[in-house]
Amino acid sequence: MTFVESNWIVQKFGGTSVGKFPEQIVNEIIKVYTTKYDKDVAVVCSARSSYTKAEGTTSRLLKAGELASQAHASIEEEEAAVEEDYALISRNLDSEEDIREEAKNVKHIRNLLELVRKDHVENAKLKIKNNEIQEQLIQDTNKELDLVEKYVNASQILGEVSSRTMDLIMSCGEKLSCLFMAALCNDNNVPARYIDLSHIIPSDYDLKGNTALDNSFYTFLTVALREKMSPIVNGNHRVVPIITGYFGQVPLGLLNSVGRGYTDLCAALIAVAIDADELQVWKEVDGIFTADPRKVPEARLLSMVTPDEAAELTYYGSEVIHPFTMEQVIRAKIPIRIKNVSNPTGDGTIIYPDNVGKKGEATPPHPPALLSSSFYETQTKKTRRATAITSKNDIVVLNIHSNKKTLSHGFLAQIFSILDNYKLVVDLISTSEVHVSMALPVPDSTSSKNLKTAVAELKKLGSVDVLKNMSIISLVGKQMKQFIGIAGTMFTTLAESGINIEMISQGSNEINISCVIEKCDSIKALRAIHNKLLSDNRNYNTNDQSAINNGIEVNAVNEKLEQIKNLRI
């Protein structure tokens, strides 16, 4: 099959990468791809985070929006908010005095916005050498923040923040980050142009009855993005577009319908719009591992995972890629590659289905040489084992016993309607005759407050036990469904480690086996299951089917390494 490359690669950089490694991104990644490998590169960035995402620009902007809507928050609520901020901040500041000062700051909207301004202006002064570029960047930064102040002022007067206004406030993060990255590129002789997507969707789009992120929405957006990118794609001179990962006013609001991490989806849509050869999502890890490498040191890097596996892993705690990213880009037969900003020559992890032909056979590693089709055959050998294990913390289990003898008609509907009213999501559920157990993520003070009120309402339906500080442990793997006994091994391993299982559930797609345990046991559980089912030195007996499968996997990985070595000669 002949494959005509478009020569375009889309590179997405997350907020912490932009915050910590901007020079490496420009000089060791974008510049290398555009000059050494002669690629056309489109860059998508998230809002800057100097330390962690929870304290990054988006979080600060969202907090400012939230405070604007709670003009009359009670003292307890204010104190709870400050305590939460205090806990976050204290992880990164040294002296108690600094921590208290910062906690005081985040309490007030103006101070929050000032923090964002100070952070970006100081960053511009520190990193941009050319005076003209620096002055322009500071001017553009101030202009965007002045606009946000106006939105916040208006919201305070109204005493409410609509999802549209919240989105507008939030969009400032990606604008500031991309203005900075475009300036840094130009300052380092990489010709770049800032592209703002905040108005890519017309403001009356949802008023015309378009209220879902369905295929017609994606088709509409792809066409709009293609048009927007056309001057660069069809231009005579190579210039790197630095595109805001915020992509406008989607139906029901970006935060509501896509959620945090939306820039991955934006990058995917750009890749489809410009028919890129590859979508690269650059992180601070080498790719997707068999477990979070921070928690399981023996975790192995996976060379390839399927989109379904990547989505399950992300949903159940391994936040490597937003679960919405895969669908559109894979439909367009474009592979996704997860790569490490601090290790740009690593191969990373490819996300691609093992049963769908690629746009072409070329998904170049770094350096971009062609891989033979047998690369994929090696990857897709039927290994019939788990792919990875993940854990999700901040889980609460609700056990509801109906006050009737059997689960009456409408009982579940009533439960879900109460949970829905309080925006509580159910991650896992299991039911018996008069009993329903549910695992819910409760990651912040708002959802915790909502849970309290919801439980009071649920008590009208029966007795309710609430178990806090729990974790979901999920074993994910496309091949697991044919592998009888894997669930048994997983639960026996937990029992052997003295870990009590509160709830068990297997996803209907059968690529995920999950259980709920106490949070304090989660690392122990991950390590024990990884050692039994995923490690290369697994502790198996020779009759174990997993031992046989392990042999196949080791061979597959060796063959792949051999191929890559040959390509480099």
Ligand SMILES: Nc1ncnc2c1ncn2[C@@H]1O[C@H](COP(=O)(O)OP(=O)(O)O)[C@@H](O)[C@H]1O
């Ligand atoms: N299975 C996994 N493979 C790779 N990383 C994982 C996995 N599970 C959890 N993680 C964690 O996800 C994080 C993702 O990378 P990072 O670049 O820090 O995120 P972000 O782009 O959101 O800043 C890492 O800190 C890593 O420890």
Ligand SMILES: N[C@@H](CC(=O)OP(=O)(O)O)C(=O)O
């Ligand atoms: N800045 C946004 C969107 C995003 O995609 O972030 P990141 O790429 O850093 O996960 C957020 O924090 O949610």
